[in-house]
Amino acid sequence: MILNELLQRQGTPYKFNTNPCDVVCLSSDDFAATLGNSKLVCLLSMSKDNVIGLTMIINTTSKFYSISCMSPLRMVVSSYDDPRPARMLSVDGVESDFDHVTFPVKTYTIDESMCTYVQSKNTLVLTDRDAHTVYIYNTVNGTSRAVTNKNIREPSCACVGPNDTVLVYIKNKHAIAHLTIDGDVLDTLINLVV
Numbered sequence: 544m545i546l547n548e549l550l551q552r553q554g555t556p557y558k559f560n561t562n563p564c565d566v567v568c569l570s571s572d573d574f575a576a577t578l579g580n581s582k583l584v585c586l587l588s589m590s591k592d593n594v595i596g597l598t599m600i601i602n603t604t605s606k607f608y609s610i611s612c613m614s615p616l617r618m619v620v621s622s623y624d625d626p627r628p629a630r631m632l633s634v635d636g637v638e639s640d641f642d643h644v645t646f647p648v649k650t651y652t653i654d655e656s657m658c659t660y661v662q663s664k665n666t667l668v669l670t671d672r673d674a675h676t677v678y679i680y681n682t683v684n685g686t687s688r689a690v691t692n693k694n695i696r697e698p699s700c701a702c703v704g705p706n707d708t709v710l711v712y713i714k715n716k717h718a719i720a721h722l723t724i725d726g727d728v729l730d731t732l733i734n735l736v737v
Contacts, residue, residue, distance in 0.1 A: 545593050554593020559585070565700075567610045567618060569634070573598070575618055577607045580653070584610070584620070586634060601636040609657035609700060619660040619667060626650050629658045629669055643685035647671065647678070659701040659709065666724045668709050670698040677701070677711055679726050690726040694718065 544556035562579040569575060572589045584601040605627070607620040618632045628646050631639045644667065651671075658669045669678040677690040677698050697714035704710040704721060708729065711720045721729040 545589065545595065554589070555595065557587055557595040557597065564608050565610045567612050569612055569618070570615050573615070575610055575634075577610050577620065580606065582606055584618075584632060599634075601632070601634075603632065603636075604638060605630065606653070607632070608653060609659065611658065611660045611703070613660050613662060619658060621651075621656055621658040621669070623651050623653045623655065628656050629667055641667065641680070641682055644680045644682055645685070645687070647674075654699070657700045659703055661703050661707050661709065661724055664707050664724050668701050668711075668722075668724075670701055670711060672697045672699060672714065677709075677720075677722065677726075679709075679722075679724060688726040690722065690728070692720070692728050694728065694731040695720055 545553045547553050564577040564579050566574055566576040574587050576585045582603045584603060586598040587595055588598045589595050605622040605625040607622055609621040611619045613619050616634050620632050621629055627640055628651055655672050656670055658667060660667055665681060665683045667680040667682050675691060675696050677695060678687060680687045695713060696716060699712045699714045701709055701711045707724060709722045713720055719732045
C-alpha cells in the first residue's frame with residue numbers, strides 16, 4: 544500500500560496470499576517483500592498511477608524474515624531455521640553468504656534475530672533477542688562488535704537511522720535504541736506504547 548505525506552492511501556495496493564514479514568524499497572518504484580513461514584521473496588513494482596504489481600517471485604533455499612537494501616540489485620535478509628543468520632539475495636534470485644563475517648554459532652527461530660544494512664558504511668547489523676545483544680559487522684574488513692547495554696533487552700527489528708546510525712526496537716521495554724555503527728548508544732526512547 545502506498546501512502547502520501549498525509550498518510551492517505553494512493554493507487555491500488557497489492558494483496559498477498561500469505562502474510563508479508565518485511566518490505567524494502569530497492570528504487571523509487573521497485574521493492575521486495577519477504578513472506579511469512581515460506582521460502583519466497585516477492586519483487587514488486589509501482590506504476591506511474593501508484594498501482595502495485597507483482598514482478599517476480601523468488602524461491603529461496605532459506606526462510607527469510609527481515610529484508611534491507613544493499614544496492615538496487617542486491618538485498619540483505621535475515622534467515623531463520625538456518626545456521627546462517629544473514630545472507631545476501633540478488634534480484635535474480637542468487638543467494639550468497641558474507642565471506643568476511645563470522646556470525647554467532649547459533650540457529651535462530653523466527654523473530655529471534657533480524658538485521659539491517661547500512662549501505663554507505665558496508666555495515667551489517669544483526670539483533671539477537673535472547674542474548675540481549677546487537678552485533679555490528681563491517682562486511683568489507685570483517686571487524687565486528689557485540690553491543691550490550693542495560694537498555695538493550697530483547698532487541699528485535701532494526702533499521703537505518705539518520706546520518707548512518709541504526710535504530711533498534713527493544714521489545715521488552717517498548718523502546719527504540721539509537722546506535723552509531725561503532726556501537727555507541729546515542730539515546731534510548733522508552734515507553735513508546737502505552
